[in-house]
Amino acid sequence: MTDPVDARLLGVVAEMGRAAVHEVAARLGMDPREVASRLVALSATGLPLLVGVECDPGRLRQAAAAAMAATSPPYGMPYPVQGTPTGPYPPSGPMPVSGPMPGPYAQSQPGHGPSGPHTVMPRTGPPSSPFPAQTQTGPPSQPFPAPIQQPMPQVEPPISTWGPPQTSTWARGDAPPQDVTQPTIRAEKPDVRQGKVGSALQTEGLEGERLSITLVEVVDPADYLFTAAGYRLQEGERSVVVHTELTNRGHVAFQSLPDLYLVLVTPDGKTISKAPVSLSSRPPHRIGVPPGETQGGHTVYVVPENTEVTSVRWSPRPDEESRALTWIIEN
Structure with a gap:
């Protein structure tokens, strides 16, 4: 190694053991970019030297996303369309139809070509007639008599043999049931800081x-x-x-x-x-x-x-x- 600057640089790095590039540059009074360039070049020569970098991943991703957003074109920019007519559009209206009309009743008149006028042939057969009304032959219907409302008998609620739900106590006829004990709900413990x-x-x-x-x-x-x-x-x-x-x-x-x-x-x-x-x-x-x-x-x-x-x-x-x-x- 003949470069005295590289020799001084390696001496400071060996003394510090592990340091940031800007700290090494401050001790030598050099530009951090030059120090980084020299360290990378020296590490490629086989010296026991590792040049690394540390960062805050979250903030670095936010900065990269902001830089990409600043260089992207604005959303919704109009683009020219090739082949767009420059003259006025034709007036709207029904389009002429040529050729025979489809359908089972379309037929050309004699003496006209395929594009001549068309007529619709009427349906043939006897005209439809209404269905005769059916004559009722039985006796006239009588209205059903309204049912007589019968009072509902009062039924006493059954006494539970096993007591009210969610309890483990026995029900007795000479003692009221005990109060229902609600289950205890344990809240999740908050994080200890x-x-x-x-x-x-x-x-x-x-x-x-x-x-x-x-x-x-x-x-x-x-x-x-x-x-x-x-x-x-x-x-x-x-x-x-x-x-x-x-x-x-x-x-x-x-x-x-x-x-x-x-x-x-x-x-x-x-x-x-x-x-x-x-x-x-x-x-x-x-x-x-x-x-x-x-x-x-x-x-x-x-x-x-x-x-x-x-x-x-x-x-x-x-x-x-x-x-x-x-x-x-x-x-």
Whole structure:
């Protein structure tokens, strides 16, 4: 390798281990596009270098759909029709018919051709006559006498031997039946959105995914794990490692990174995002969780040494507070 810029670039990437392109470019004072181009070219030479990308799938699909809608032609644009007559249309009216008229009674007059006038031949046979009326020969009918309304006897309702329905009590003639006990209907428990370390909380994703997320462990401080992976902390910093597991309980695949918006929360409400590093002994999360599966991973944070962390919060997007989950960290 003879290019000094590539050498400096590889040195920074090797020091950071895992970082975003714009962060590498900021440390080198270079254009992020040039850094991305050089990294892709270097990865093609066989170096142990992987250039990837992370995104918010839901918002990215919305942006792509908006871009396609902006470039599509407006709906209902008229298109020219070839062969449309330009002159006035002929006046409406009955169309002339030539040739013999169809039907069993059509016949041409003698001396005329097929297109001459036609006559309709009358039907032959005796004229129809009305049917003679039938003469009634029996005695005249008499009206039926109206039936005499008989009063209905009063019937006492039968006494149930087994008691009123939906009861298990025996009915006795000397004691009234007991009250019917209504079955208890249990309402479905709502999703729990707050808990402690070790508890599983339920929520929904941006695409309607049914998710259950468990905060398994919080390692604070985790400097020994950080340095064992080959990283170096600056003076006055400490590292924190959070282990979470995500279970997809629904039928829609979760297509994002499980810890994309997993943050630490301080007593004053400030949030700390994850660091762009991964530990060899504690593997990170992978993108996507199919329905019915559970996947775990570890998230690394670098915080000021004296910063207190009071809770861990997960959300599918920072502005989706109604779907956020919070785990309280007890000292």
